[in-house]
Amino acid sequence: MTVPKAAPPAAERVVVPAARRWRWRRRAVPAAGPRGWRPGPATGLAVGLAFLADGAGVAALAAADAQARTGGSGGYPLFWAGIALMLLPSAGVLLLSREGRAARLAVALGFGLSLYLAKVVYEPTAFTFHDEFAHYRNASNLLASGQLFGYNPLIRATGYYPGLAVATDAITRLTRLPVYASGLILIGCARLTLIGSLFLLTDEILQSPRAAGTAVVVYAANPNFLYFDAQYSYESLALPLTVLAVYFLARRAGRNPGMLATASGLATGLAVVATHHITAWFLAILLLACAAAAWLQRHPVRVLPSWLRRRRGTGATAPERAPEFLPLLPAAVTASAALAWALAVAPITVAYIGPVLSRAVQQGLQLIISHRMSRALFANTGQAATAPRWEDLAAIAATLIILAVLPVALVRIRRARLPVLAKLLAFSSLAWVALLPLRFTAAGQETANRSSEFAYLGIAICFAFLVESLAGSSRWRRSLALGAVALVFTGGVAVSWNYAQRLAPDYRLVNGSAIVTPDDRALAQWMLATLGPGHRVATDAETGLALGSLGRQNVQTWAEDGARVWLIFYPPTVNSQVTAEIRRSRVQYVVVQEDVLGLPDGVTRFDDSEPALYDASPLPAASLAKFGSSPLFREIYTVGSLRVYQVSSGEGP
Amino acid sequence: MPNHRIPVWPRGPWGRPAACSGVTIASAAATCLTAGPLRLIAGLALLAALAWAVSLLLQRAQFDAIVPVTGLTLVFLVLAGLGLATVRSLSVVPTALTVGASALAAAWAAARFPAASRPARAARRGARGYIALAGVLVFAIAATLAVRYAAESATADSSQASSLAVWAYPVGDQLHVGAQQPDGHGAVLLRIVVTQAGATAATWNNILLEPGQAWEAPALTLTGDAPVRVVALRAGTVVATLSALAGGLLETRRAAVTKMAVPNRPRPANAVDYVAKLGSIDSTHAGRCGLAVRPVTAAP
Numbered sequence: 047m048t049v050p051k052a053a054p055p056a057a058e059r060v061v062v063p064a065a066r067r068w069r070w071r072r073r074a075v076p077a078a079g080p081r082g083w084r085p086g087p088a089t090g091l092a093v094g095l096a097f098l099a100d101g102a103g104v105a106a107l108a109a110a111d112a113q114a115r116t117g118g119s120g121g122y123p124l125f126w127a128g129i130a131l132m133l134l135p136s137a138g139v140l141l142l143s144r145e146g147r148a149a150r151l152a153v154a155l156g157f158g159l160s161l162y163l164a165k166v167v168y169e170p171t172a173f174t175f176h177d178e179f180a181h182y183r184n185a186s187n188l189l190a191s192g193q194l195f196g197y198n199p200l201i202r203a204t205g206y207y208p209g210l211a212v213a214t215d216a217i218t219r220l221t222r223l224p225v226y227a228s229g230l231i232l233i234g235c236a237r238l239t240l241i242g243s244l245f246l247l248t249d250e251i252l253q254s255p256r257a258a259g260t261a262v263v264v265y266a267a268n269p270n271f272l273y274f275d276a277q278y279s280y281e282s283l284a285l286p287l288t289v290l291a292v293y294f295l296a297r298r299a300g301r302n303p304g305m306l307a308t309a310s311g312l313a314t315g316l317a318v319v320a321t322h323h324i325t326a327w328f329l330a331i332l333l334l335a336c337a338a339a340a341w342l343q344r345h346p347v348r349v350l351p352s353w354l355r356r357r358r359g360t361g362a363t364a365p366e367r368a369p370e371f372l373p374l375l376p377a378a379v380t381a382s383a384a385l386a387w388a389l390a391v392a393p394i395t396v397a398y399i400g401p402v403l404s405r406a407v408q409q410g411l412q413l414i415i416s417h418r419m420s421r422a423l424f425a426n427t428g429q430a431a432t433a434p435r436w437e438d439l440a441a442i443a444a445t446l447i448i449l450a451v452l453p454v455a456l457v458r459i460r461r462a463r464l465p466v467l468a469k470l471l472a473f474s475s476l477a478w479v480a481l482l483p484l485r486f487t488a489a490g491q492e493t494a495n496r497s498s499e500f501a502y503l504g505i506a507i508c509f510a511f512l513v514e515s516l517a518g519s520s521r522w523r524r525s526l527a528l529g530a531v532a533l534v535f536t537g538g539v540a541v542s543w544n545y546a547q548r549l550a551p552d553y554r555l556v557n558g559s560a561i562v563t564p565d566d567r568a569l570a571q572w573m574l575a576t577l578g579p580g581h582r583v584a585t586d587a588e589t590g591l592a593l594g595s596l597g598r599q600n601v602q603t604w605a606e607d608g609a610r611v612w613l614i615f616y617p618p619t620v621n622s623q624v625t626a627e628i629r630r631s632r633v634q635y636v637v638v639q640e641d642v643l644g645l646p647d648g649v650t651r652f653d654d655s656e657p658a659l660y661d662a663s664p665l666p667a668a669s670l671a672k673f674g675s676s677p678l679f680r681e682i683y684t685v686g687s688l689r690v691y692q693v694s695s696g697e698g699p
Numbered sequence: 700m701p702n703h704r705i706p707v708w709p710r711g712p713w714g715r716p717a718a719c720s721g722v723t724i725a726s727a728a729a730t731c732l733t734a735g736p737l738r739l740i741a742g743l744a745l746l747a748a749l750a751w752a753v754s755l756l757l758q759r760a761q762f763d764a765i766v767p768v769t770g771l772t773l774v775f776l777v778l779a780g781l782g783l784a785t786v787r788s789l790s791v792v793p794t795a796l797t798v799g800a801s802a803l804a805a806a807w808a809a810a811r812f813p814a815a816s817r818p819a820r821a822a823r824r825g826a827r828g829y830i831a832l833a834g835v836l837v838f839a840i841a842a843t844l845a846v847r848y849a850a851e852s853a854t855a856d857s858s859q860a861s862s863l864a865v866w867a868y869p870v871g872d873q874l875h876v877g878a879q880q881p882d883g884h885g886a887v888l889l890r891i892v893v894t895q896a897g898a899t900a901a902t903w904n905n906i907l908l909e910p911g912q913a914w915e916a917p918a919l920t921l922t923g924d925a926p927v928r929v930v931a932l933r934a935g936t937v938v939a940t941l942s943a944l945a946g947g948l949l950e951t952r953r954a955a956v957t958k959m960a961v962p963n964r965p966r967p968a969n970a971v972d973y974v975a976k977l978g979s980i981d982s983t984h985a986g987r988c989g990l991a992v993r994p995v996t997a998a999p
Contacts, residue, residue, distance in 0.1 A: 094834025101841025108845035112852040148762040149831065155765075156838060163842050167849035171857070192789040194781075212780025212789075213773060219791050220730055220798065221742030235769050242766030283773065290770040306757070310771060317777040550853065553860030564857040568864055568881065576868065680869070680943035686862035692869075 092143055096135040096153045100160035103131035108167040114549035121549045132160045133263070133535055140259025141513065141528045142521070147255040151245050154262040158241030161266060162234055165276035168550050172226060174562065177279040179595035180204050184211040185225045186598060189218060190579075195391075200594045202606045203399075206392030209321025210280045229278040237276065240286035241266075244503070247293040248510050251468040257510035263531050264509040267444070267538035268502035274542070275499055284322030285499055288329045291315045291380075295333070295373050296467045302371050311373075315380035319387050323395045326384040328500050332470060333377035339466040340370035370466050405489035412487070419486040433545035444537020445482070447530050448505055452479065455508035458515060468507060475504030509534075560645070562592045565686040569637070570597030572683065573690075577635075584611045584628070585637035586652045589688065593637065602631050604655035609633075612656035615642075618668040620676040633693055636679060638670050640687040715755060716810040720803050723748040727799035731792050749775065749798050752805035775801060858883020863908075865939040867893070867929040870918070876901075876929060877915035878939075880908035890932045891916070896925030 106128030113121040136157035140150055168174065173182050180200035187196030188211045198205040210232070217228040244265055249258035265271070275282050294311035297303050303311070315333070319326040388395050412418050452475055459472045478501030484490030509531065517523035542548070551561050570592040573581070579598035583590070590601035602609035609631040613623050615638075627633075642651050643665055650656050651665060673679040679691035726748055729741030753775070754768045779797050783789050861881030868875055880887050889906040892899060901919050908914055921927060929941040 090828050090830035090832075090834075093831035094837075097831070097834035097838040098841075101838040101845075104842045105845040105848075108849040108852075111849055115852055115856040151763055151766075152831070152835070156835070160838070160842070163846065167845055169853055170846050170850040171853050188784070188789065192784065192787060194784045208781065208784070209777040212784055213776040215784075215789060216776045216780050216794050216798070217742075217746070219789070219794050220745055221739050222734070223739065223742075232773070235773055239766060239770040239773065242763070243770060246763060246766055283777075287770060287774060287777075290767065290774075294767070310767070310774075313778060314770065314774050317774040320777060320781055550849075550856075553856055564861040564881070565864075568861060568879070572864065572866065572879075576866070674942060677943075681941045682868040682943075683864065683866040684939050684941055685864035 092139050092145060093149050093153055096139045097156050099131045099135035100156045103128040104160050104163045104167065106131060107164050111167055111550035115552050117552050117555060125549060128164070129536075129539055132157060132164075133532060137263045137528055137531060137535075140263055141256065141531065142524050145255075147249065147258075150255045150259045151242065154241055154245045154259055155238055157262065158237055158266065159234070161272060162237040162276050165273050166230060166234075168273070172567065173229070173278055173595070175273070175277040175279075176591065177201070177204075178229075178277050179562070179591040181210055181229075181278050181280065182225060182595040183598065184208065185214045185218070185229070186595070188212065188215045189225070190598075197600065198594075199600045199603065199606055200591065201398075203323070203392065203394050204280060206394060207280050207321055207323060209317055210278075210283050213283065226278075233276065233278055233282050236283045236286040239290055240275075243286060243289040243293045244506065247289060247296055248507065250293065250296055251298065251465050252507075252510060252514065253298070254510075254514050257514040260513045260527070260531065261506040261510035264534060265502050265506040267531070267535040268498045268505075269495060269538050269542045270499045271502075272539055272542045273548075280322040281325060281499070284318050284325035287314050287318045287321065288325050289503070291318065291329060291376070292332065292467065292471075295336075295371070295376055296465060297371050298465055308373075308376065311376050312379055315376055316383055319380065319383045323384075323388065323392065323399065324496075325500075326380070326387070330377070330381035330384045332467075332474075333373050334381050335470050336467050337372055337374050337377040339470065340372040341374075343466070344369050344372065402489075402493060406484055406487070406493040407490075409487035409489045410484050413483055413490075433540065437540035437545070440533065441537040441540045444534040444540075447534050449479065451512055451530075452476070452505070452508055455512040459508065459511055462511070464511075471504045472507045472511070473504065475501055475508055477501045478505060560588060560641075562588055563686070565688055566592035566639075567596055568685055569593070569683065569688055569690065570595070570599075573597045573599060573635075581634045582632050583635045583637055584609070584614050584631065584633045586615075586639045586642050587650070587654060589637055589639045599635075602633060604653050607631065610653075610656075612652045612660050615652050616660050616665070616669055618666050618672060620672050620678060624672075625678065628693055636673055636691045636693060638673060638689045638691065640670055640689070643667060643670065713810055716806040719748060719751050719755060719806040723752070723799050723802040723806070727795045730795040745795060745798055745802075746772070749802040749805075752802040752809070755809035756805040855883060858910075863887065863931070863938055865891070865929065865931045865941060867927075867941045873918040873920050874927070875915065875918055876903075877913060878906065878908060878931060879913040880910060882911040884910055886910065887933055889914075889938075892930045892932070893919060893921075894928045894930070895921055895923065900927070 106124050110121045110124035110128060113119075113124060136153050139145055139153045140157075145153070173179060180198060181204060183198050183200055184196065184205055187198070187205070188194070188208065194208050194212075195205055213232055214225060214228045217223065217231060218225055221228070223231075241262055245258045245262050247258075248261040249255055252258070275285060291311045291314035294307045294314065295303055315326075315329055318329055456472060456476075459469055464472075477497060481490075481494040481497050481501070484494040513524070513527040513531075517527045547561075553561075553563055556563075566589050569589075573593065574597045581599050583593050583599045583601050585593060585601060587603075590603065593599045594601040600607075602611055604610060610627055611631070613627040614633065614636065617624050628636075645651055645661075645665075647662055647664060648658075650661055673691045674681060674689070678694055680694055681689060682692050683690035722744060726741045726744035729737060730745050733741060750768050750772045753771050754764050757764060757767055757771075775798075779794075779801065780789070783793055783797060858881060861883060863881070863884075864879045866875070866877050874893070876891060876893060878889060878891065886907060886909045889903075889908060891903045891906060893901040900921060901916070903916055906914050927943050930937055931939040
């Protein structure tokens with residue numbers, strides 16, 4: 047898999063009419079000679095200082111989280127100080143300096159790793175984010191049974207994409223580490239792969255280490271980078287592998303990746319297919335589009351109309367150009383494998399993703415047709431603290447900067463002689479623009495947000511191209527670019543996570559129905575050890591996360607089981623509605639979290655799908671106390687605000 | 700200075716594959732045969748040997764090889780894990796053997812098919828390079844200390860937010876009563892009282908629970924339908940209560956049919972079915988009917 051780092055092929059360089067089109071050329075970043083570590087003026091010092099600042103940034107974030115855990119008020123300044131320590135020195139080396147390629151790659155890896163550690167110090171002892179609990183269940187199912195596709199009551203579809211679980215299983219079995227530690231190692235390696243692959247990919251297609259460094263910093267500005275894609279989740283593994291697969295297959299025109307790289311790309315694509323649905327589809331579509339574009343380039347006469355041929359510079363009068371690599375085999379294999387997996391192994395995926403997308407489309411159409419917004423930007427949705435105004439302004443400024451950069455960059459990229467893959471990635475950033483209005487809708491916001499990690503690949507390419515082409519030779523322009531990139535990064539962090547949850551929770555103060563508490567974990571472990579796994583449990587959403595993962599119980603939800611648990615909890619007495627739902631869902635245990643009483647109106651209490659009429663008014667205390675005064679329930683466990691009731695005559699699952 | 704190379708041991712075309720094979724075989728054997736910290740080290744060494752073998756196969760000695768090597772190791776873990784799970788061989792020995800065999804195959808394939816032009820290894824690191832390495836080292840130390848500090852902080856907060864747990868669950872005809880004091884709290888002296896129909900069925904005094912310690916009483920046999928109540932007291936103050944109006948749970952398991960009320964109706968499969976057939980029913984009515992039938996869960 048040797049990748050000779052030479053100038054673009056001669057055929058590529060000589061044919062570009064400079065008067066008509068912007069010509070991409072390699073900038074004056076000093077060649078590293080041997081592709082290793084070549085010390086230049088102050089090379090080691092800059093790199094060393096960048097790593098030093100990364101370490102200090104991680105320490106500042108750890109201190110910020112510790113402050114938040116003790117209820118202190120200095121957490122947020124420390125948080126932003128830590129982020130600045132990570133960003134500014136690294137971005138300075140990547141954008142401003144004249145470091146060699148290896149030095150820039152090292153700084154980029156340190157930058158990505160330190161941002162991953164921001165999530166680790168958030169909760170270094172246990173999984174804490176929603177999806178992590180679901181994937182913990184998959185891993186524990188696999189460890190317990192050794193069989194794929196175990197039942198997952200939290201997010202059933204995840205059980206049919208076992209890539210993350212089997213990799214965790216291998217590390218856990220080989221080292222005897224707990225699942226949490228294995229997951230940390232796995233996602234940490236995935237983060238290194240993501241950053242490194244993006245760097246090498248951009249370096250390959252733009253032929254500039256500085257552009258590669260710019261792409262890394264801009265990509266890290268995507269709102270899901272800091273926390274969401276650092277969590278123990280299938281996308282956190284699949285996305286790095288996707289970028290790696292693209293890197294294996296991406297080459298400048300006229301060069302083929304070679305058999306070993308193609309085989310590696312193929313294997314990586316298959317691993318992605320078994321790991322995450324949307325990422326696999328993204329990779330398949332990208333490779334298919336790349337193959338189609340490369341094929342069209344090779345067969346211009348028969349396919350393209352004459353006006354398009356002239357315009358595109360193809361045809362008899364066009365200058366000769368080395369043909370693009372045609373990734374037919376990787377595209378065909380990845381696409382067919384993704385399709386086959388979705389149809390034969392995980393048909394549940396459509397039912398899982400379909401409603402989300404259809405609601406997004408529906409509300410998007412409503413927004414276009416009737417200009418009706420169902421969501422206000424930066425609205426406080428019930429959390430205790432609201433973000434300061436400057437964070438909102440930074441987020442808006444970041445959006446405006448991206449919107450300003452994309453058209454300029456895309457026009458230039460269209461005219462530049464870049465690999466088809468680079469152009470496809472760059473133009474995929476338009477998806478981010480297209481989905482931007484969905485952020486004004488309640489149902490579409492998630493779709494718009496979740497597309498960021500894919501769309502930012504294109505945005506990063508655009509920024510890298512523009513910064514390198516416009517600011518490559520001017521130090522003050524590069525400084526300006528650094529300022530813009532830092533602002534984009536700040537805006538991305540500002541909208542990355544709910545403000546009130548951006549720092550570690552103080553378990554003594556937070557509502558137990560809003561997060562998984564230590565008491566939830568204690569209960570889950572007790573149930574697993576004492577009662578065994580697999581019991582059907584009705585409870586609130588957050589307690590259900592602990593019971594469904596650590597406790598390996600089958601928590602009942604509407605989305606996964608069709609259970610209407612709100613019918614069990616909301617009535618103030620044990621009436622026929624309650625017993626009918628218990629019988630229908632065959633509930634064996636009811637777990638009551640009394641902190642649910644403290645949730646504000648308008649927030650779902652027991653199930654994300656519960657009708658709005660239930661949570662529109664306060665929950666009477668009698669609704670939870672009724673289980674203790676009914677002979678149908680036997681109270682068997684109490685800890686803190688949690689009470690467990692055994693349904694005296696429930697049926698087994 | 701492209702001609703200056705770092706001397707890498709062992710030299711020669713077979714040296715590194717042989718060294719990699721040695722590490723692989725030793726770590727795979729240790730993974731299969733040992734336990735405890737040695738097992739942890741052996742497992743990590745086996746994974747590192749796999750990554751080493753992949754790097755040999757890729758024929759890339761440069762620094763940027765860390766990226767494809769890490770990624771391909773992850774890819775291998777995913778694909779090999781899927782293969783092992785498909786043939787239902789997900790356990791330690793098959794996993795270790797698969798990883799080890801693959802590492803050996805990759806290492807010797809690299810020796811058998813060397814690249815036509817092996818790229819130069821990393822150039823000599825001058826003083827500035829060592830400054831950069833020192834920065835990396837400081838980063839590693841700072842990150843380790845930060846994670847450790849965060850872990851201590853999180854553990855302390857988690858412990859302080861934990862509460863005393865009390866349980867009383869039925870197993871067959873017996874009631875199992877217990878309590879656990881979480882970490883982070885001081886020792887606690889408890890008194891636990893079990894009453895049935897207002898009469899004391901059992902009392903345990905002076906239960907000393909150290910932090911993180913659990914206590915479980917000998918199994919308690921109760922009879923009759925009367926309600927059961929379990930109260931945990933600390934210095935005379937109630938700290939936890941468990942109550943079950945259907946005290947006859949334990950008894951009725953032996954004679955579920957005879958305990959059913961309303962004999963003129965057909966016997967339902969379970970009490971919830973029965974309640975559903977009765978229609979709307981409040982707890983008082985249910986209690987009068989004696990609807991509690993049988994415990995459904997037995998401890999393992």
